[in-house]
Amino acid sequence: xxxxxxxxxxxxxxxxxxxxxxxxxxxxxxxxxxxxxxxxxxxxxxxxxxxxxxxxxxxxxxxxxxxxxxxxxxxxxxxxxxxxxxxxxxxxxxxxxxxxxxxxxxxxxxxxxxxxxxxxxxxxxxxxxxxxxxxxxxxxxxxxxxxxxxxxxxxxxxxxxxxxxxxxxxxxxxxxxxxxxxxxxxxxxxxxxxxxxxxxxxxxxxxxxxxxxxxxxxxxxxxxxxxxxxxxxxxxxxxxxxxxxxxxxxxxxxxxxxxxxxxxxxxxxxxxxxxxxxxxxxxxxxxxxxxxxxxxxxxxxxxxxxxxxxxxxxxxxxxxxxxxxxxxxxxxxxxxxxxxxxxxxxxxxxxxxxxxxxxxxxxx
Amino acid sequence: xxxxxxxxxxxxxxxxxxxxxxxxxxxxxxxxxxxxxxxxxxxxxxxxxxxxxxxxxxxxxxxxxxxxxxxxxxxxxxxxxxxxxxxxxxxxxxxxxxxxxxxxxxxxxxxxxxxxxxxxxxxxxxxxxxxxxxxxxxxxxxxxxxxxxxxxxxxxxxxxxxxxxxxxxxxxxxxxxxxxxxxxxxxxxxxxxxxxxxxxxxxxxxxxxxxxxxxxxxxxxxxxxxxxxxxxxxxxxxxxxxxxxxxxxxxxxxxxxxxxxxxxxxxxxxxxxxxxxxxxxxxxxxxxxxxxxxxxxxxxxxxxxxxxxxxxxxxxxxxxxxxxxxxxxxxxxxxxxxxxxxxxxxxxxxxxxxxxxxxxxxxx
Numbered sequence: 046x047x048x049x050x051x052x053x054x055x056x057x058x059x060x061x062x063x064x065x066x067x068x069x070x071x072x073x074x075x076x077x078x079x080x081x082x083x084x085x086x087x088x089x090x091x092x093x094x095x096x097x098x099x100x101x102x103x104x105x106x107x108x109x110x111x112x113x114x115x116x117x118x119x120x121x122x123x124x125x126x127x128x129x130x131x132x133x134x135x136x137x138x139x140x141x142x143x144x145x146x147x148x149x150x151x152x153x154x155x156x157x158x159x160x161x162x163x164x165x166x167x168x169x170x171x172x173x174x175x176x177x178x179x180x181x182x183x184x185x186x187x188x189x190x191x192x193x194x195x196x197x198x199x200x201x202x203x204x205x206x207x208x209x210x211x212x213x214x215x216x217x218x219x220x221x222x223x224x225x226x227x228x229x230x231x232x233x234x235x236x237x238x239x240x241x242x243x244x245x246x247x248x249x250x251x252x253x254x255x256x257x258x259x260x261x262x263x264x265x266x267x268x269x270x271x272x273x274x275x276x277x278x279x280x281x282x283x284x285x286x287x288x289x290x291x292x293x294x295x296x297x298x299x300x301x302x303x304x305x306x307x308x309x310x311x312x313x314x315x316x317x318x319x320x321x322x323x324x325x326x327x328x329x330x331x332x333x334x335x336x337x338x339x340x341x342x343x344x345x346x347x348x349x350x351x352x353x354x355x356x357x358x359x360x361x362x363x364x365x366x367x368x369x370x371x372x373x374x375x376x377x378x379x380x381x382x383x384x385x386x387x388x389x390x391x392x393x394x395x396x397x398x399x400x401x402x403x404x405x406x407x408x409x
Numbered sequence: 410x411x412x413x414x415x416x417x418x419x420x421x422x423x424x425x426x427x428x429x430x431x432x433x434x435x436x437x438x439x440x441x442x443x444x445x446x447x448x449x450x451x452x453x454x455x456x457x458x459x460x461x462x463x464x465x466x467x468x469x470x471x472x473x474x475x476x477x478x479x480x481x482x483x484x485x486x487x488x489x490x491x492x493x494x495x496x497x498x499x500x501x502x503x504x505x506x507x508x509x510x511x512x513x514x515x516x517x518x519x520x521x522x523x524x525x526x527x528x529x530x531x532x533x534x535x536x537x538x539x540x541x542x543x544x545x546x547x548x549x550x551x552x553x554x555x556x557x558x559x560x561x562x563x564x565x566x567x568x569x570x571x572x573x574x575x576x577x578x579x580x581x582x583x584x585x586x587x588x589x590x591x592x593x594x595x596x597x598x599x600x601x602x603x604x605x606x607x608x609x610x611x612x613x614x615x616x617x618x619x620x621x622x623x624x625x626x627x628x629x630x631x632x633x634x635x636x637x638x639x640x641x642x643x644x645x646x647x648x649x650x651x652x653x654x655x656x657x658x659x660x661x662x663x664x665x666x667x668x669x670x671x672x673x674x675x676x677x678x679x680x681x682x683x684x685x686x687x688x689x690x691x692x693x694x695x696x697x698x699x700x701x702x703x704x705x706x707x708x709x710x711x712x713x714x715x716x717x718x719x720x721x722x723x724x725x726x727x728x729x730x731x732x733x734x735x736x737x738x739x740x741x742x743x744x745x746x747x748x749x750x751x752x753x754x755x756x757x758x759x760x761x762x763x764x765x766x767x768x769x770x771x772x773x
Contacts, residue, residue, distance in 0.1 A: 049442030053449040056652055061436065064444050068435035072428050078413030078730065080428050082611040082657065085417040085733055118482035118613065119634055122648035126632035156633055242649055247446040249482065249613040249651030266630040268490035269520055270483055284486035285606055287613030287651065288420055293446065366442065369449055 050391035053369035054199050054344060055222065055243040058386040062303070063246075063296035081292045086285050095286065098295035105298060105306050108231050108254055115253040115273065116281040116291050121149065121221045123271070124238040124251065125156035128193065128217055131273045132236070133161040134264040138190035142166045142214070147174045147198035148375065149219060154193070160264060164189065173376060174201040176336035180209050191215045191235060191259075197223035199243070200373040202346040202380065203339040208233055215259060222343050224252070225301060226385055227311040235259050243343070244385045246294035249287045301385065310385055311342075317383050317392045318342045324396045330354075330403040334376060348378030349406075355379060358402055367395055414755040417733035418563050418708060419586065420606040422750040426667070427610075427660035445656045450649050459650065462659035469662060469670050472595050472618055479617040479637065480645040480655050485513065485585045487635070488602040488615065489520035492557065492581055495637045496600070497525040498628040502554035506530045506578070511538045511562035512739065513583060518557070524628060528553065537740060538565040540700035544573050555579045555599060555623075561587030561705050563607070564737040566698065566744065568705040572597055579623060586707050588616070589665060590749055591675040599623050607707070608749045610658035613651045665749065674749055675706075681747050681756045682706045688760045694718075694767040698740060712742030713770075719743060722766055731759055 051058045074081045077090045084091040099114050108114060117123070133139050140162035143154040146169055154163050164186050167178035185192065192211040197204040199222040208216065215235025224239040231237065236255045242248035255273055263272045275283050301310060322340060325333040325347055334346045349355050355378045359371045372380040383392055415422045438445045441454045448455040463478050472478060481487070497503050504526035507518040510533055518527050528550050531542035549556065556575040561568040563586040572580065579599025588603040595601065600619045606612035619637055627636045639647050665674060686704060689697040689711055698710045713719050719742045723735045736744040747756055 047442060048437060051443050051447055053447070053452070056447055056449060056649065058447050059444065064436050064446070068432045071432035071435065072425065073412060078411060078732065079415050080423065082428070083415055083417070083420055083422050085420060086612065088417070088733070118484070118487075118651075120482070120648045123482075123632070123634045126634060130632070159633075240649065242652075247651075247653045248450065248649045249654055268487070268494070268632070268635060269523075270487045270490060271632060271635075284484045285420065285604065285612045287482075287611075287654070288606075289611045289654070290613055290651070368442065369452070 047366065049366045049368045050387070050394060051368045052381045052383065052387070052395070054373070054380060054382045055240070056248050057243055057382055057384050059246070059293075060297060060300040060386045062300045063293065066296055067293060082289045084288065086282060086288050091288060094292050094295060095281065095288075098291050098298060101295060101298040101302060102252070105225065105301060106229065106231055106254070111257045112231060113255050113257065113260065113277045115255065115276045116286050117251045117253055117276060118249065118287055120240045120248070120251055121219055121238060122152070124219070124253065125153040126160070127271045127273065128153075128191070128236065128238070129157040129160040130267040130271055131263045132215070132217070132259060133190045134262045134267070138188060140164055140186060140189055142186055142189045142192040144168070144178065144180065144194050144209070145170060146177055146195050146203060147201045149199065150193075150195040153195070153219065157193070161190070166192075169203075174198060174203065175334055177203050177205055177339040182210070185211065185214070187212065187214065189214045191217045193217045193219075195219045197341050197343055199344050199382070201376060202335045202341045202344040204341040204343070206338065215256065223341070225307060225310065226314050226343055228307050241290065241294055243382075246297050247290050250290035250294055313389060314342045314383075314385065317387065317389050318345065320389075320392050320396055321345050321381060321383070324399060328399070328403060330406065331399060334378065343384055344380055344382045346372050346376050346378060346380040348372075352377070354406055357406070361402065362398060365398055367398060411730065413730045413732045414751070414758060415732045416745045416747065416751070416759070418607075418737070418744060418746040419604070420612050421746055421748050423610070423657075424661060424664040424750045426664045427657065430660055431657060446653045448652065450646060450652050455652060458656050458659060459645065459652075462655055462662060465659060465662040465666060466616070469589065469665060470593065470595055470618070475621045476595060477619050477621065477624065477641045479619065479640045480650050481615045481617055481640060482613065482651055484604045484612070484615055485583055485602060486516070488583070488617065489517040490524070491635050491637065492517075492555070492600065492602070493521040493524040494631040494635055495627045496579070496581070496623060497554045498626045498631070502552060504528055504550060504553055506550055506553045506556040508532070508542065508544065508558050508573070509534060510541055510559050510567060511565050513563065514557075514559040517559070517583065521557070525554070533567075538562060538567065539698055541567050541569055541703040546574070549575065549578070551576065551578065553578045555581045557581045557583075559583045561707055563708050563746070565740060566705045566708040566710040567703040568707070570702065579620065587705070589671060589674065590678050590707055592671050605654065605658055607746075610661050611654050614654035614658055677753060678706045678747075678749065681751065681753050682709065684753075684756050684760055685709050685745060685747070688763060692763070692767060694770065695763060698742065707748055708744055708746045710736050710740050710742060710744040712736075716741070718770060721770070725766065726762060729762055731762060
């Protein structure tokens, strides 16, 4: 069976090189005589794998020594609680600023509001989140425990192109759908979190990059497994980590390094996105849904304007080997998620098919 | 490279049939054109996988319809908090009974004590947990929210052979190291939880089997991701589940069914354990550390009585392809974890090597 071009918003395509290596090593990794899945997480063989993955992530993202890298479970949804539970206890600051740029940002804010005060700095809900709102600094709380953004909004296809200047208030970002896709200055953030299942590996591992001074003093009610200090002190080994998912993440990072790291990846991602956006801007049938200046490099929603044509397009695309193009129900239409592992040829092929579909379905 | 006999306490051996199938399907599952790791958790292909795994688990364990099966993240360590957070809110009962049969039981009780009152019914800490204590019913709290046991104690090698009669108080068990190893009457329990990485699959997925009436009314402070009702209402799809780990769990269950299910597995496990215990009982060098009536079928600790000989044994065993035999630091000596996937030949070969070692190292 031929592999398809998979435009899923996540879990999503992985580099074939990583999958092939995983398949080859499935029954025996190196000279260990066992699968990575079978390794004790306390064994030397596995220590090399998890420490290698961390070292490679630090190298690729240029993560300074005063940041801890944690491999956790529970997805970004668990971070929606862990961030307030840990950071609102810090220095007894019990409120936080949130920018609401989509459903996930809203969920993050709602969860935080269960544990402290949430100050909604801005929202783009008025236009189904199709833009990143301008931020009015006078609305920032200078005493906030942290300032939370969602760097890339998977459902709506927007991304921050400039970061808010939050001064001494730590900037926290959910980067689930854009981590490793473009160069990021980690020092601008107090905490970055991301579920792996878009740009890093399989679902089941969540990366947290946290500045040392933000660790500790979690609220009393925090379950032990939700405490950053516990995981940091134990090198993500307080309990059994999701060992195989971390291994896969390492393989994906090896692939990323082999193609030139994040700067090279960003260039490819910009090319891929440009191919699709240029077509959308010139098409008589398809159009993008997002304000131009805030367009995502990863998730590109578009519509024909006709629900029937949208459905026909998704159906016919599937027949041609373009999978998971149906848009999120709150936006409708289509969405092409073109994460790191989507090859440029996949985007070119999709645009060729869109052109063909446009010719065959001229609105007269 | 030849595969070794891996006696790790977890993560641990997996059935070769499951690993082989996973390797074969790594780049393309069925006619999906993608790896299971790449599938949207909302896709029809993946729904068939997760629903298939649940159906097979229900069939193999004979789980009644009034129990929910949840595939969660965070390991048993997360359940140490989720159980009290969810069950102590139920019917406003804010205390729970715990039997302390090892380090994990103790950790579970400590975590519960952060959220309510813990009544320690009994403990075997006085003898390094080498037995299951007799339970005095007069010490049971009839108003407890639940009664917690650890069915099999991984570190110390003990197991319950009879269950406490807790009347109307729901019995909760951590079955991480014995689930699927012997026939269990699920109706005797209010809640069963188990990390997958011993008998079910890779680390990163935790199975919770919970009776319907215990779901709901979590304590107010419970993070959303720690609420059973949220996961139950969403069929373990409130957020992205650990998709690949659930798939592997399904492959392990398929293998278990193919060999005759849990009754057949129990027979094999009893045979395997008997081979090792019979040798320990007749050996002039090695001896088991656990009171006979409470011996585990899964984890078998033993010692020579000499730390140097123990270390020599572990070292020489490793050279012969018997991996991870070193005992837990709190018990010392050796531990052979012989979970479902350890073939009988592995135990026979280990005992042959132990006999040889005994001959070569006669204490004169």
